[in-house]
Structure formats: structure tokens, C-alpha cells
Amino acid sequence: MALFLDILVAFSLVAIAWRIMRAPGHFQAVVLFITFGLLLSLAWARLNSPDIALAEAAVGAGLAGVLLLDTLRAVAQPGKVKTGAHFSWLLLPCLLLAGLLTLSIIHIQPDSQGLARAVEAGMQTTSLEYPVTAVLLDFRGYDTWLELGVLLAAVLGLLCVRRKKSIRAPLLPAPAEPVGRWLISILLPLILLVGGFLLWLGAFAPGGAFQAGVVWAAGGVLLWQAGHPSLGALPVSLWRTGAVLGFALFWLLAATALIRNEPMLTHPQAKAWILAVEYAAALSIAVCLTSLAIGGQKSEDRNQKSEVRDQRSGDRCQITNNR
Amino acid sequence: MESLLVLVPLAAAMGSFLAPGRGIASWGFLTSLAIPALAAGTAMDVYQHGARRISLGGWAEPLGIHLHMDGLSVIFLIMTALVGALISIYSAFFFKRDTARHFWPLWLLMWAALNSLFMVSDIFNAYVVLELVTICAAALAVLSGKTESLQAGLRYLMVAMAGSLAFLLGVGFLYAETGMLDMFMLSWELQGGPVAAAAFGLMTTGLVMKSALLPFHFWLPPAHGEAPAPVSALLSALVIKGSFFLLLRLWVGVFEPAGITSHAAYVLGCLGVLAVLWGSYQALIQPRLKLIIAYSSVAQVGYLFLMFPLLCTVPEAPWAEKAWAGGTYQAISHGLAKAALFLAAGNLILSTGTDRIHYMKNIASRLPMTTFTLGLAGISLMGLPPSGGFVAKWMFMQAILESGQWWWAVAPVLGGLLTAGYVFRILGYAFLLAEKEPRMLPVPFVLEKIPLILALCSILIGFRAEEIIFLLQEHMLWAIEVEGDS
Numbered sequence: 001m002a003l004f005l006d007i008l009v010a011f012s013l014v015a016i017a018w019r020i021m022r023a024p025g026h027f028q029a030v031v032l033f034i035t036f037g038l039l040l041s042l043a044w045a046r047l048n049s050p051d052i053a054l055a056e057a058a059v060g061a062g063l064a065g066v067l068l069l070d071t072l073r074a075v076a077q078p079g080k081v082k083t084g085a086h087f088s089w090l091l092l093p094c095l096l097l098a099g100l101l102t103l104s105i106i107h108i109q110p111d112s113q114g115l116a117r118a119v120e121a122g123m124q125t126t127s128l129e130y131p132v133t134a135v136l137l138d139f140r141g142y143d144t145w146l147e148l149g150v151l152l153a154a155v156l157g158l159l160c161v162r163r164k165k166s167i168r169a170p171l172l173p174a175p176a177e178p179v180g181r182w183l184i185s186i187l188l189p190l191i192l193l194v195g196g197f198l199l200w201l202g203a204f205a206p207g208g209a210f211q212a213g214v215v216w217a218a219g220g221v222l223l224w225q226a227g228h229p230s231l232g233a234l235p236v237s238l239w240r241t242g243a244v245l246g247f248a249l250f251w252l253l254a255a256t257a258l259i260r261n262e263p264m265l266t267h268p269q270a271k272a273w274i275l276a277v278e279y280a281a282a283l284s285i286a287v288c289l290t291s292l293a294i295g296g297q298k299s300e301d302r303n304q305k306s307e308v309r310d311q312r313s314g315d316r317c318q319i320t321n322n323r
Numbered sequence: 324m325e326s327l328l329v330l331v332p333l334a335a336a337m338g339s340f341l342a343p344g345r346g347i348a349s350w351g352f353l354t355s356l357a358i359p360a361l362a363a364g365t366a367m368d369v370y371q372h373g374a375r376r377i378s379l380g381g382w383a384e385p386l387g388i389h390l391h392m393d394g395l396s397v398i399f400l401i402m403t404a405l406v407g408a409l410i411s412i413y414s415a416f417f418f419k420r421d422t423a424r425h426f427w428p429l430w431l432l433m434w435a436a437l438n439s440l441f442m443v444s445d446i447f448n449a450y451v452v453l454e455l456v457t458i459c460a461a462a463l464a465v466l467s468g469k470t471e472s473l474q475a476g477l478r479y480l481m482v483a484m485a486g487s488l489a490f491l492l493g494v495g496f497l498y499a500e501t502g503m504l505d506m507f508m509l510s511w512e513l514q515g516g517p518v519a520a521a522a523f524g525l526m527t528t529g530l531v532m533k534s535a536l537l538p539f540h541f542w543l544p545p546a547h548g549e550a551p552a553p554v555s556a557l558l559s560a561l562v563i564k565g566s567f568f569l570l571l572r573l574w575v576g577v578f579e580p581a582g583i584t585s586h587a588a589y590v591l592g593c594l595g596v597l598a599v600l601w602g603s604y605q606a607l608i609q610p611r612l613k614l615i616i617a618y619s620s621v622a623q624v625g626y627l628f629l630m631f632p633l634l635c636t637v638p639e640a641p642w643a644e645k646a647w648a649g650g651t652y653q654a655i656s657h658g659l660a661k662a663a664l665f666l667a668a669g670n671l672i673l674s675t676g677t678d679r680i681h682y683m684k685n686i687a688s689r690l691p692m693t694t695f696t697l698g699l700a701g702i703s704l705m706g707l708p709p710s711g712g713f714v715a716k717w718m719f720m721q722a723i724l725e726s727g728q729w730w731w732a733v734a735p736v737l738g739g740l741l742t743a744g745y746v747f748r749i750l751g752y753a754f755l756l757a758e759k760e761p762r763m764l765p766v767p768f769v770l771e772k773i774p775l776i777l778a779l780c781s782i783l784i785g786f787r788a789e790e791i792i793f794l795l796q797e798h799m800l801w802a803i804e805v806e807g808d809s
Contacts, residue, residue, distance in 0.1 A: 104496065
């Protein structure tokens, strides 16, 4: 039975990937992509990786889907495009590459332990109880810290493209039917609760900052979609602080080690410290992801437009500014 | 010390994000004061005591992430510190406030990521750092907000993302094969075989895409040509070097001991030669100064790839030291000269409003300092003595002749000629008399001096060859890694 399920999931993944390529229009492709993400998270769950499954469902299917749908709306030309035709010449190289990769995957030792034994040994010293959280926050905290930086850089890049100071944007029109608003008033507390639960769970079971942050971000995006200001209602300085908080606490964790004359990121194994960093990281992830979803709107502000025009007129005006 | 190379720019990045007021440029100023001092300190340390590594979080191999400092990394760190600091000072005077608000946090984040990349010792950490560099670089490339720059930036992002994913897949393969991520443990553990070969192919392809080697160079000229001048300088001088550095480290540190590099090295060498010729030819026919400089980057990156056939085909080659010196010198002098050229081009645009070279007539008398900068940097690019570019090509030629792989000599010889062609094309217009004098605005003092300093540095490093070669010889990482540290 389990084997049958696995084969079904694997085949549907390939089939949907093919359908995405051949989709008659953008909208169909996006919907199929969301389906693909959900199936992929199922596959991760079958591979005994609940953490990745959670993240994939939330980010790969959920938020990426919202971003893609938003992009479709912004493009506003849902006209059909010929897909597939341009790419048919890529078929052969792709098949070749896939064949070579499959060949090499066959040669991978299936019983490879990876770093599992090292992690087990490390669990003796660290104050965290769940190995995945320990890897993310303690053993390889540097990677997690810089990943928060990547998220921050993505938000900065978005503001840069839109030439905005913050994510404030004109509100979306509220949905006319009352069901949506009613649904939100029920869902939102639930979302907050589930996110908090996942965060709390991360200390000893699958869950943690990324999953919690994504769930909260989903709440923020829902609010926005229902015509509420969501994060845009925050004062700009508060929004900035929220976006940078997790990264900043990690920085403190890294820098305080230098004062004690230890290598960067070393910390006294106190659970409170690490959990504080994790909770702040969850908050920042939520703020950053929500900002990515709602900050992409064009700003209707007059000032903004004239700024852009200034920019267009060339760098010439900069010189007068400099003196 | 070395941790501060990451911590200081990150703190400044957060500061400039949280307080984007009138004094935002001071975050950049402070960082550009601190980083060169810190880089010099780290370099002195390595120069005196040899290579060293630190375990982040106190977790030893194979569990934790390490930072690794050796001769190669400190040379790149110093180059980044020098170029980064000078470009930061230029940018403080160049950007208006509303653009500066976007520029500083992104650039300071990228600076930290670059510093971390040059000390990288863990292949997954390398992916994360590379990702941070890429996102910041792509966002900076669209800083001007013009439609062309958005198109170019999007294309850059797509190519760089594809490269990142290929690299990540390679990391997955390596981890599946060996069960470890630390580069220097990998260098002992990794054996040949299909999985290692797949990882090798994927990681190399990914990094080559990011380094803009022919045939993946197509994104570079529009992205670098359309960005504001300081950003073009950063992208050309530093960002490309980041992925090249990682490629070099992986090839020499990880894959060469496993014995899977020898044939691929010839492929990279051939692509490098083609890049030199094609990039230089394209630079000869471009109508705009910034595009000439951008295509010149395509060509100069090609020289760097000559290192691979010289280093990775014959084990323990007697000419390896010269190939190392040639490649490193090429990377540094190109970084300095290219930054100088892009900033000088920025001055020209500030003054005349365009960078079409037909409008550059008679700038020699109107903007003598900028013309002088273009000439000096051009000398280093062409490889005339006593510049850094000359040392690079001289060392390359010696290594090529000693190795008996004489065919690579096509690149330095023909490439040098073609480079002379486009440099003199720029300078030729600069000295032509114009019938009608276009209106020119004067360029502020600092903006004129910074590119001049960079160009002078690219000449002057030609005199300091011994120290750099010493750093490379005495403290190459594989030498110490094989002996001890187990």
C-alpha cells in the first residue's frame, strides 16, 4: 500500500511538472504549480522529513503561490501565451541531463549516515532537545543567521525595485461579500495560535521559527487580501525593527562571544538565549515574508512618481545635489 | 579579528536600514575605515603565523561551520577591503538621499557576505553566502530604476539563481556521497566516481554561470552597463571574483585531490581563451563607454580561467607557483583597474550626461583628471610594465612556457593587443578636438580623486609582487591541510 502511494506521488509530480510546462495560460500554470508544491510536501512527509514537508507546504505552495497570483494580477494581461513551443529544443539536453543525474543517483550509497552521528554526539552538549532545531540554531547557526540576511536582502531588493521607503501601499478593495471578512475574523486568531504552537513545538519536535513565521505571514497576507492594512498599518520604524529583529539578535549572539574571547557565535548553553533568538527570528520571518507579499504593490504616491522621473533624467541632477 | 570582518559591515547594514536619515552615508564611511584595518590585521596574522581556521559556535569538524584564512583568502580580502572602501567613499558623494537609502543596506550586507565568502570552508555555507551576494547584487543592479536596468537585472537574477541551484544540487550530491560538508575534510575523503563527478559538473557549471565565463557571459554587459557607476564598479570588481574564488577553492582544494579535474580543466582553459578574444572584440565595437568596460570584464575574466589548465592537470607542477601568482595578480589588478574605469565613466556621465564615446571628444582638456584615470587603468588592463596587469601576464606567460602548453599563450598575446585597441579607441576620442563644445558640468573633487587612486593602486601593486607571491607560496591551504590539523 505504502509503495503504491509512493509511486502515485512520484508519478503525479512528474506529470504535473510536465503539465506546468504545457499549460495553455499563466493562470493554469500557477495553479498547477501550487498543486505541485502540495504534492512535493507530501513526498517530503513520505521521506520522513516532517520539517521540510511543513516548510514546503507553507512556502513552496502557499506563499510562492500568493506571490505568483499577485504577479499575474499586476501583469493584468492574462492573455494566453504559447508555451512549450519555444522550449522543445531543450527537451533533448534536459533528458540527457536527467539521465546522467539519475545514473549518478543510483550510485549513491543508500545507507549513508551523513552527519547524523556527529549530530548525536553534539546533542550531548547543546541545550536544545530536538536535533533539527539544534542543527539550525546551534551547530549551523551561522547559516541560519545569513539566511535571515537573505530574507532581509529580498525585502530591501523589493523596496529598491519599487523605489519605496517602506511597504506602505494603497489598500486593496475589500471583498464585497461578507463571508470573507467573517472567515478572517475566525481564521486569524487560529493562525496566530497555530504559529505560536509550532514555534513552541520547535524546541523538542518538528516545527520552529521558519514554520511559525510562515504561518503568521499567511495571516498577514490574508488580512491584506481582505482589504485590511495588515503590516502597512505599522509605523515605519516599528516595521523596520520587526523585519531586522531576528537578524539583530543573532548578531548580538555572535558578537557577545567575541567579548568573552571565544570564536564568533559561541554562547553559554542557556536555552533562554537560543529560544529568544528563535522567537525573534520567527517574528522577523513573518514580517519579511508578509512584506514580500504586500509590499510589491505599486505606490500611487505623487512624490514617488516624481522621484522616478528625477532618476530618469539621468545622473546629471545628482551633481547639483552634491554641492 | 576575522569575525569582525563580517560583524562590522552587518552592524552597519542594520544601522543604515534602521536609521536611513541624513547621515546614512556615515555608516558606509565608518565601515570603510574599519574594514581595511581589519583586513590588514588578518593579513599580517596570516603572513606571520600561517594559515588558520576558527570554528564558529565552538563546534569542531565535521559538525560546525568554519572560517578559513590563508594566503589566497587574505589577498582577496585585502582587495575587497581596498576597492570596497574607496567605492564606498565615492558612493557617499555620488548618490542622492532617496537612492542612498536603498544603496547602503544592500551594499553593506553584500560586503559582509563577500568577506565571509573569501573565508569560506563549508560547501553549504558557501551556498548561503553566495546567495546573499547574488540577491544583494541583483537588487543593486536595478538601483537606477530605469526599464533597461530592470530588464538586465532580472536576467542577471535568473542566470545567477540557476547557477545557485546547480551549485546547491552539487552540494547535495557531495553530501550524499561523503556525508560531510567541510571542504578540507572533503579534500581527504572524496574519491572519484560518478556521484563526485556529477557534483563536480554541477558545482562548476553553477559557478561558471555566476562568473560570466563565455558562453554564460550574456547577462554581464547589460547588467553592468546599465547600473549606476559605483554599482557597476562593485559588480565587476568584486562580485564576479567571489564566485571565481569559490570555484578556485573547490577545484584546487576538493576536486583536484580526488583526481577528477584534469579533462575539464582544458575545457575551462579553452572557454577562457575564447572569452578573452570574444570579449575584447566586442569591446572594440561598442558605442558606449560603460559597455566597452563591461565587455572588457568578460575578457579579463577569461584570463583568470587560464589558471585551471595550468594548476589542475599535472599534480605538483613546478610552474604552479607562477600560475598562482599570475591568476591572483590578474584578479587584484583587474579589480582595481575595473573599479577605476567604471567610476571614471560615472564621472563622465555626471559631466556630459552621456557615455557615448562619440560625445567624448576633447574631454582630455575639459576633464584631464578623468582622462588620466582612464589611461592609467587602461595601462594596467593592457598589461604594460610596471602595472599589476603586467605582472599577471608575465607570470602567466612564464607558467605557460614552462608547462609546455604553449597554445594558451594566444590569450595574453592577442588579448593584450585587442585590449590596447579598445583602450586607445577610448583615449583617441578623448584627445580629438570637438567642433562644437558640449556643455559640461564640473565634477566634484572627491569623485575625481577616488578613481585616480584606484587606478594608481592598480599600477603600484606591480611593485609589491614579492609579498603577494610569498603569501601564496608559504601559506597555500593544501600545504598545511595535508600536514596537520586532523
